[in-house]
Amino acid sequence: MESGVIPIEDLAGGMHLGYTLESGQSYCWRRRDGAMYEQSDPPASVWYETVVDGEYVAVRQRDGELEWESTTDAVPILRRLLRLDDDLDRIAETFPSDPVVRDAFQAYRGMRLVRDPVFPCLISFICSTQMRVPRIHGMQCRLAETFGPQLEVDGRQINGFPSPGTLAAVSEAELRELNLGYRAPYVRETAAQVRDGLDPAAAGELPYPEARSHLMQFHGVGPKVADCVLLFGLGFTQAVPLDTWIRQAIGTHFPECECGTYEETSAAIRERLGGAYAGYAQTYVFHYLRQRA
DNA sequence: CGCCAGGCTAGCG
DNA sequence: CGCTAGCATGGC
Numbered sequence: 544m545e546s547g548v549i550p551i552e553d554l555a556g557g558m559h560l561g562y563t564l565e566s567g568q569s570y571c572w573r574r575r576d577g578a579m580y581e582q583s584d585p586p587a588s589v590w591y592e593t594v595v596d597g598e599y600v601a602v603r604q605r606d607g608e609l610e611w612e613s614t615t616d617a618v619p620i621l622r623r624l625l626r627l628d629d630d631l632d633r634i635a636e637t638f639p640s641d642p643v644v645r646d647a648f649q650a651y652r653g654m655r656l657v658r659d660p661v662f663p664c665l666i667s668f669i670c671s672t673q674m675r676v677p678r679i680h681g682m683q684c685r686l687a688e689t690f691g692p693q694l695e696v697d698g699r700q701i702n703g704f705p706s707p708g709t710l711a712a713v714s715e716a717e718l719r720e721l722n723l724g725y726r727a728p729y730v731r732e733t734a735a736q737v738r739d740g741l742d743p744a745a746a747g748e749l750p751y752p753e754a755r756s757h758l759m760q761f762h763g764v765g766p767k768v769a770d771c772v773l774l775f776g777l778g779f780t781q782a783v784p785l786d787t788w789i790r791q792a793i794g795t796h797f798p799e800c801e802c803g804t805y806e807e808t809s810a811a812i813r814e815r816l817g818g819a820y821a822g823y824a825q826t827y828v829f830h831y832l833r834q835r836a
Numbered sequence: 837c838g839c840c841a842g843g844c845t846a847g848c849g
Numbered sequence: 850c851g852c853t854a855g856c857a858t859g860g861c
Contacts, residue, residue, distance in 0.1 A: 568842095671842055671843085673842090673858095674858085675840090675841050722857080724858055725844090725845095725857050726856095727857090729844080763844065764844085765845085766844095768842090786843085787840095787842065789842085804851090
């Protein structure tokens with residue numbers, strides 16, 4: 544097992560690991576203590592762990608640094624997954640000066656977007672429809688524990704996320720037994736599409752509108768889920784998923800952006816939130832409103 | 837008990 | 850195109 548630290552002072556705009564991983568944007572990490580996605584503020588010094596490309600990665604934040612343990616050098620992996628190269632203050636300069644956005648940024652200072660591995664990201668947001676955050680997380684945990692590849696780390700069994708082929712071979716009934724509900728056939732069909740060669744990562748090479756259309760080919764993926772995958776998995780920081788929370792924020796704070804259709808409202812709010820990093824602003828506002836509800 | 841949750845699909849007009 | 854019923858499940 545390798546280990547190391549990354550000083551927070553090296554990260555422009557700071558870092559808050561708990562907000563980053565428990566704000567409902569990533570379902571690819573688990574707390575080592577078992578608990579996760581509580582409504583209250585996550586405690587400090589908690590270990591979070593995941594499996595990426597067969598490698599175990601664990602990270603926690605304390606005393607001004609990120610401390611990590613891994614079966615490999617986790618620094619480049621963490622840089623990518625936690626977007627450690629983002630300059631948060633420079634990004635915030637692109638935000639509009641509206642009180643909601645500014646208050647949200649101040650309240651959750653150090654929260655970064657994630658860049659989840661695209662397949663688990665895709666499946667997790669297909670599972671997210673009409674569902675609360677803790678239950679989405681529970682579904683991803685059960686998928687990994689039931690069908691994912693096992694890894695032994697310090698005598699403990701850790702499961703990675705199942706491959707598209709594995710998931711496509713699972714019956715709908717087995718998925719329903721994990722309480723995926725009506726999302727079960729969507730998950731199975733999408734896994735089969737990926738297995739058969741439709742690559743969600745290919746969206747990353749396309750311009751934003753085409754990238755979203757590419758993802759909407761997957762069963763169970765509409766415009767909102769596509770925007771989530773673009774934002775939280777493929778680095779499209781301009782994407783603004785129009786969920787119930789952000790729609791409420793639009794109605795209250797940006798009524799001029801309410802244009803009727805998803806496409807038009809999406810374009811208006813992306814412009815209103817500063818363009819290139821509108822999705823970053825959205826993530827702060829989403830978390831801010833959800834925590835205050 | 838009813839209502840709603842980071843919506844989507846299918847099937848209508 | 851736009852509109853909507855139906856969809857599983859759990860927590861309040």
